[in-house]
Amino acid sequence: MNETAIKILVAGPSGAGKTTLIQTLSQSPVVNTDVPCSTANRSTTVAMDFGQLQLDQYAIHLFGAPGQERFDFTWEILLDGALGVLLLVSGKDATHFPQARRIYDYLLSRNPVPLVLGITHQDHPNCWDGKEVASYLDLDPAAAVPINATDLESATELLVRLFDCVERA
Numbered sequence: 001m002n003e004t005a006i007k008i009l010v011a012g013p014s015g016a017g018k019t020t021l022i023q024t025l026s027q028s029p030v031v032n033t034d035v036p037c038s039t040a041n042r043s044t045t046v047a048m049d050f051g052q053l054q055l056d057q058y059a060i061h062l063f064g065a066p067g068q069e070r071f072d073f074t075w076e077i078l079l080d081g082a083l084g085v086l087l088l089v090s091g092k093d094a095t096h097f098p099q100a101r102r103i104y105d106y107l108l109s110r111n112p113v114p115l116v117l118g119i120t121h122q123d124h125p126n127c128w129d130g131k132e133v134a135s136y137l138d139l140d141p142a143a144a145v146p147i148n149a150t151d152l153e154s155a156t157e158l159l160v161r162l163f164d165c166v167e168r169a
């Protein structure tokens, strides 16, 4: 069987759920480079995550970008050759929305690839919904998908929405 490799970039602020989404979707062990971060009492990604899954004849390679702006030079490198972007932002913390918008501007100004916005933590009470976050970020509400990054069905829905976008592009 002929196999086509597809690269997808998973971007978003720290805590958005990038590592979680890649772990949820991956069918093989995830390469993870999270290390303890001195500015927060938890780990954060300082290099990247890598995971992969097989969907029909497609070998999908997921690259997770570091969330912090000081690593923005890696975003452009990771974006190179990507079919599209899954931009994640936590819907439970509006203070992360401006950083999501900055990442969006940075990426699409360099390479205008299809992008869908995954609003994570939808299983959390008092979460902003897709339309609200899209409106805040000034993005098309049709490209915003409320998800739970820990749930395979929900994470897959986001991926499928990206493929819909790619087909229409």
Ligand SMILES: Nc1nc2c(ncn2[C@@H]2O[C@H](COP(=O)(O)OP(=O)(O)O)[C@@H](O)[C@H]2O)c(=O)[nH]1
Pocket: 012, 013, 014, 015, 016, 017, 018, 019, 020, 021, 044, 045, 067, 120, 121, 122, 123, 124, 147, 148, 149, 150
């Ligand atoms: N309940 C729930 N927890 C999530 C979701 N997305 C991420 N998390 C949790 O939020 C924390 C940060 O997620 P992580 O994947 O490390 O974020 P990253 O910095 O973007 O890689 C972890 O404890 C995850 O388990 C979600 O959609 N629902």
Ligand SMILES: [Mg+2]
Pocket: 018, 019, 020, 034, 044, 045
């Ligand atoms: Mg991470």
